[in-house]
Structures are given as structure tokens and as C-alpha cells.
Amino acid sequence: MRKKIFRTNDPHIQALARIVGEEAILFKKEDLIAYDCDGFTVHRHLPKAVVFPKNTEEVAAVVKYCHEHDLPFLARGAGTGLSGGAIPLNGEVVISLVRMKRLISVDLENRRAVVEPGFVNLKLTNSIANRGYYYAPDPSSQYCCTIGGNVAENAGGAHCLKYGVTTNHILGLEVVLPNGEVIEIGENGILDPLGYDLLGLLTGSEGTLGIVTKITVRILKNPEAKQTVLAYFDRVADASQAVSDIISAGMVPAALEMMDQTAIEAVEAAAFPVGHPNDIEALLLIEVDGISAGIDEQIEEILHICRKRNVREVKVAQNEQERAKWWANRKTGFGAMGAISPDYLVQDGVIPRSKLPEVLQQIEQISKKYGLRIANIFHAGDGNLHPLVLFNSEKPGETEKALAAGSECLQACAAVGGSITGEHGVGVEKKEEMRFIFTDDEITAQTNIRDVFNPKNLLNAGKLFPTPGRCVEVKKA
Structure with missing residues (x-):
């Protein structure tokens, strides 16, 4: 095979190539198109270049170069994010972390593992399952999303009701700051280190404070027993x-x-x-796990509650194969929308559980208002809703209608005391909706924190925070 000829007159591209190697940089338009968006495809912008560092030293060198030459830059994992956090709005140098995909170490005695940011979420559980352990955060994209991306967005998943989201499982981070300095946060996995909670600050900061290059995570012992229930209801209420x-x-x-x-x-x-029956209004997928003693009693109580609430049919998985099939069906939820709609927009609001019927009714009214179907798949136990607005981008005006409908769904969540995101992040998609839940002073306090880490605002600029001066009014219920 003939070696690819590297030709460019751009001095920045040449300098970046010297850092990562000519084979580890993309800069031609036809190569950059694949990096113009993430899972939020409404907006697309080409990056200046994409580099693929293989270690922390190369990440730090690229960041330092960008900082010194005022080049905007951002980090990217698998590109599965759903809020536009990895879209290069400003022609950034995209630092792709997919080559940094090692499982560095596993410490079963202290129940922790160390991974690089490009390590795939589900691969961690698969790597330790034979020793009786697993990694709890399980977003629907866990078969391809990376743990570095999970840290950036504070990803959740179906089992976060009991086990919490990503931040509850992070014990330490190695981070490249926006000036190229490398720091370590966390004291060797100590559960409650002294000082400010910088781990909590970095986790969920959506790539605006630094680039994570090494992650120490908590791993858990497999539960002794688990049982899964599937319940069909004629009424959402x-x-x-x-x-x-x-x-x-x-x-x-x-x-x-x-x-x-x-x-x-x-x-x-x-x-x-x-x-599943095609004439029911809703189904519940319920899983209980823990020690064997007491599991059967919990299942019986759940069956009793479902029957008391007019369930049409309720059943318990008879074996692991049936349980796995039910979960595979649920985990395809977002991607499955492609079977009934050419395009869809995923929203990610949070509400108090007691407000479920009220907010779902409002979402139904929003659907009728805009003439667009809205599917609802969500983590009902912790009130994390995922309205999926179905539309056709080839029909003039439908994309704008979908965005407006999605924004109104989030407004409905905020109005009942909820939030505009539970696990997908704000990114570019929901940054104006930040005003639904924060005052100008509260937003300024947060941007002041960003400016301490990222004073030049070169790292992932234009994300997370709203445009200054644009006001949004929300009527509280």
C-alpha cells in the first residue's frame, strides 16, 4: 500500500501533525464532514481539523499549541451525545479521544478500575463480568458511547434510579486544562476527599472546563439476584x-x-x-435486584400494586433470555424511531414523579398544537422524561416546529419544578432554555467558574450557557 501523501500549506495543521503524526490528523473537507455534528444533527459545522492523540502527553501538547495560538478546540468521544456538545461551532480543532481506549487497571479489592476516556462503557462491564463485577451507569448507547463522554455529560441510564448517574461512580480524574497543564483530581479513590468537590464540578461540565484523559471509576459486585417485571396498562394515568x-x-x-x-x-x-400489544397506552419495565432474601416479596408487592392500578397484563421474566430480550427492546427505543419517522428530536426533561400525569397531558397538547407525533420513553422512577418529537426535515418548516415543540416540553418540565436535562446535557440544543430554571445572576455565577478554568474561552465555546441579553419567561405552576 502506498503511503498517503501529506500536503498542506496551513502552518497550524503542519504543527499539529508534528505533535500527533501525519497519520493521526484529518484536515480535508471530505474527511471532516463526519465530524460536523454529534447525535444532535439539527446543526452542523465543519471543524478546522481532527487530531487523534494516543496519550495524555499528546493531548496536552495539542491543547497547549491551540491555547498559545488562540485556536478554538474541543474534545470528542464517540459522537453519541444528544445535545450538540461536540459540534464545532467555531471551526474548532477537534481532539478525538478514540485512540485512548485502554483499560489501564482493575482493583477488585478496592472495587475500582482505571480507564482512558475512549474506553467504551459496556466494554468495562464485559471485561470484569467473569469476575463477578460490573459498572453501573448504563445509558442506552452504552454499547458504543465512551466513559470520557459519559463524564462530560454526567450520563445516566435505566438503572440510575437505584445506583445513581456517572458522578456517583467517579473516584478520580486526570484532566488537561485549557492551557495544556495536566492535573489530577481525587485522592487515590478516597470517597470524601478534602477541599472543594472538583470531581463533581468537572463531571457534567460538558467539556468546557478541561479534557479528561484518565478516569478512576467505582465498580460494583454483581447482585445476588434480580427479577424483571413487564406490565401493560390501558391508561397512561x-x-x-x-x-x-x-x-x-x-x-x-x-x-x-x-x-x-x-x-x-x-x-x-x-x-x-x-x-407488546399495539392498543395499550403504556407499559412499565421494572427490575428489582439485591440479596435473594426478600426479592420474591418485592415482586409480589409490585404485582399487587400494578393490579390495583388496572393493569391489563403483568408478567415476570422466566429466565435471563427473556429478561435480556425485554431490555434489548427497551434499549433500542431512540434508534427505533427511525422505523416510524424520517427524523426525530430527543428531549431530556426532569419532573417530580407526582407530576407525571399532568406533564404527559401537556406533552400531548404540545403534540396536537404543532401537528407532530411525540413518543415518550423515560426513566419513570426518577422522573427523567424523554419526549421524542417526530418530524420530517425535508418538509419546509417541520424542523423549526420540532425545535419549538421540544422547547415547550422542557418549559412544561421547568414549570412544575423540574429541570431541562437529566442526563443528555445542555450543549447547544438547550442553552437558551437554561433561562427556564436559572436567573441571570445564577448563570453569571456559573460562567465565572468557567472563566477560571477557561479564561480565553477557547475550549468548547458557545455551549451550555445562553446568549447574553436574551430573556425567556417561564410561568411556574
Whole structure:
């Protein structure tokens, strides 16, 4: 094979190539198109270049060069983010971390592992499963999303009701600051280190404070037992009330998921159909885990609650194969929308569980207002909603209608005391909606923190915070 000829007159491209190697940089338009967006495809912008460093030293050298020459830059993982956090709005140098994909160490005695940011989420569990351990955060994209990206967005997943989101499982970080300096945060995995909670600050900062190059995570022992329930309801209101009743009964399931009729239509048309009835309004997927003693009693209580709330049918998975099939069906939820719509926009609001019926009714009204179907798939146990607005971008005006509908869904969440994101982040998609829940003074306080880490605002600029001076009014319920 003939060696690729490296030709460019751009001195910055030449300098970056000297850092990472000519084979580890892209700068031609036809190569850059694949990096013009992430999972939020409404906006697209070409980067100046994409570099693929292989270690922390190369990341730091690239960042230092960009800092010294006032070149905007950002980090990118697998590109599965759903809020536009990796879109190069300003022609950034994209620092792709996919080559940094090692599982560095596993410490079973202290229940921790060290990974590079490009290590795929599910691969960690698969790497330690034979020793009886797993990594708890499980976003639907876990088969391809990276742990570095999970840290940036503070990703959650179906089992975050009981086990928490990414920030609850991070014990230490190695971070390249926006000037190229490398720091370590966390004291060798100590659960409550002295001083400010910098781990909490960095986790979920959406790549605006630094670039994570090494991550120490908590790993858990596999539960002794688990059982999974699937319940079909003729009315969304009954399913919603069953969710509240389960939590009110003192149980904390590992997962408590809901899908509405439109979402069920999509997952049944996709890769892992289960045979869900097509005339129900909602289903619940409920999983309980822990020590064997007491699991059966919890399942019986859940079955009783579902029956009390007019469940049409409720069943317990008979084996691991059936359980896995149910979960595969649920995990395809977002991608399955492609089976019933050419385009879709995923939203990510949070509400108090008691407000589920009210907010779902509002979302239905928003759907009618804009003439667009909205499917609902969500982590019902912790009130994390995912309205999926279905549209056709080839029809004039439908993209704008979808964005407006999505924004109104988030406004409905904020109005009942909720939030505009539970796990997908703000990125570029929801930055104006930050005003739904924060005052100007509160936003200024947050940008002041960003400016301490990122004073030149070269790292992932234009994300997370709203445009100064643009006001949004929200009427509280």
C-alpha cells in the first residue's frame, strides 16, 4: 500500500501533525464532514481539523499549541451525545479521544478500575463480568458511547434510579486544562476527599472546563439476584400512578421504565420486537435486584400494586433470555424511531414523579398544537422524561416546529419544578432554555467558574450557557 501523501500549506495543521503524526490528523473537507455534528444533527459545522492523540502527553501538547495560538478546540468521544456538545461551532480543532481506549487497571479489592476516556462503557462491564463485577451507569448507547463522554455529560441510564448517574461512580480524574497543564483530581479513590468537590464540578461540565484523559471509576459486585417485571396498562394515568405507588411503598427498584403507545409502536417495528400489544397506552419495565432474601416479596408487592392500578397484563421474566430480550427492546427505543419517522428530536426533561400525569397531558397538547407525533420513553422512577418529537426535515418548516415543540416540553418540565436535562446535557440544543430554571445572576455565577478554568474561552465555546441579553419567561405552576 502506498503511503498517503501529506500536503498542506496551513502552518497550524503542519504543527499539529508534528505533535500527533501525519497519520493521526484529518484536515480535508471530505474527511471532516463526519465530524460536523454529534447525535444532535439539527446543526452542523465543519471543524478546522481532527487530531487523534494516543496519550495524555499528546493531548496536552495539542491543547497547549491551540491555547498559545488562540485556536478554538474541543474534545470528542464517540459522537453519541444528544445535545450538540461536540459540534464545532467555531471551526474548532477537534481532539478525538478514540485512540485512548485502554483499560489501564482493575482493583477488585478496592472495587475500582482505571480507564482512558475512549474506553467504551459496556466494554468495562464485559471485561470484569467473569469476575463477578460490573459498572453501573448504563445509558442506552452504552454499547458504543465512551466513559470520557459519559463524564462530560454526567450520563445516566435505566438503572440510575437505584445506583445513581456517572458522578456517583467517579473516584478520580486526570484532566488537561485549557492551557495544556495536566492535573489530577481525587485522592487515590478516597470517597470524601478534602477541599472543594472538583470531581463533581468537572463531571457534567460538558467539556468546557478541561479534557479528561484518565478516569478512576467505582465498580460494583454483581447482585445476588434480580427479577424483571413487564406490565401493560390501558391508561397512561394508571401506569403513572403505579410508578408513584411503588416508590411510596418503600421500594427502590434498580430500574423503573415507561414507554407510551407511540414508543411501543416504534420498538416493535425495530430490531428486537417482544410482542407488546399495539392498543395499550403504556407499559412499565421494572427490575428489582439485591440479596435473594426478600426479592420474591418485592415482586409480589409490585404485582399487587400494578393490579390495583388496572393493569391489563403483568408478567415476570422466566429466565435471563427473556429478561435480556425485554431490555434489548427497551434499549433500542431512540434508534427505533427511525422505523416510524424520517427524523426525530430527543428531549431530556426532569419532573417530580407526582407530576407525571399532568406533564404527559401537556406533552400531548404540545403534540396536537404543532401537528407532530411525540413518543415518550423515560426513566419513570426518577422522573427523567424523554419526549421524542417526530418530524420530517425535508418538509419546509417541520424542523423549526420540532425545535419549538421540544422547547415547550422542557418549559412544561421547568414549570412544575423540574429541570431541562437529566442526563443528555445542555450543549447547544438547550442553552437558551437554561433561562427556564436559572436567573441571570445564577448563570453569571456559573460562567465565572468557567472563566477560571477557561479564561480565553477557547475550549468548547458557545455551549451550555445562553446568549447574553436574551430573556425567556417561564410561568411556574
